[in-house]
Amino acid sequence: MIFFTSFDPIFDTYVLGNAPLKQIASGFDWVEGPVWFGDADCLLFSDIPNNRIMRWSPETGISTYRAPSNYANGQTRDREGRLVTCEHGTRRVTRTELDGSITVIADSYQGKRLNSPNDVVVKSDGSIWFSDPHYGIKTNYEGYQAEQELPCQVYRVDPAQGGIDAMLTDFACPNGLAFSRDESRLFVADTGAMFDAAAERHIRAFDVGADGSLSGGEVFHVIDPGCSDGFRIDSDDNIWSSAADGVHCINSSGALIGKILVPELVSNVCFGGRAKHRLFITASTGVYSIVLNRQGVQGP
Ligand code: MG
DSSP, X not given: OOOEEESSHHHHHHSOTTOOOEEEEEOOSSEEEEEEETTTTEEEEEEGGGTEEEEEETXXXXXXXXXXXXXXXXXXXXXXXXXXXXXXXXXXXXXEOTTSOXXXXXXXXXXXXXXOOOEEEEOTXXXXXXXXXXXXXXXXXXXXXXXXXXXXXXXXXXXXXXXXXXXXXXXXXXXXXXXXXXXXXXXXXXXXXXXXXXXXXXXXXXXXXXXXXXXXXXXXXXXSSSOOSOEEEBTTOOEEEEETXXXXXXXXXXXXXXXXXOSSOEEEEEEESTTSOEEEEEETTEEEEEEOSOOBOSOO
């Protein structure tokens, strides 16, 4: 089996010739939101149309973590290790506290309901950044069809005050997002309006000021084929992004240096495993993993 395509010799050092791409779970409808819990040795991910969050462990296999999940999508952990979840059905971002209770982080902006929060990242200062495209309210497939009240924007929630600010307002549909390792740059995917053949399919890069303000925003990389539904960053600031033919590895200069070829349409990825060296890949009806000679950025 050929699992890789390399466009740069350095990518050959990132992959292991005898480490297989394995499907570790299947039978879902559209999986997303992978997040690794090293302390519990398990992966959580969303099966959006089936309104549930699943758990996979190498010891015990697959089980249901939360159902209904309010059509949960993207997920991450905050700097205290708590689960942070985007929910289409309730049009909000929540935090699962250590005792299991749910705290609403954001569900509205300027008195209007959010659209359908899609993906989320937490900065080291505790601020919570999330994208809010309209995919989850356009149809009844991944949530509840509803009127759109707000533009598709990227928001920041203040860790201390809880206030919410619209940080990026010039996207068609913002989607996956991640900070560079030193948090000097913020990368945000634009995946365009649904059903639009000419939709945006790129990742933009913003400079992050000391006060958290953003500048720049040039197109960093155009995904081809497909689009960047979600991505994570490794310890050398390479971006590992979803694409139509697998996972694309994009270096810190914006060049495509290699691909992991996946037999289903990929939605998102996360690093996990003992040394954060195992890439988990959510792809349409299945979840895959592959061990790499790479590590995800530090953090929970
Ligand atoms: Mg997404």
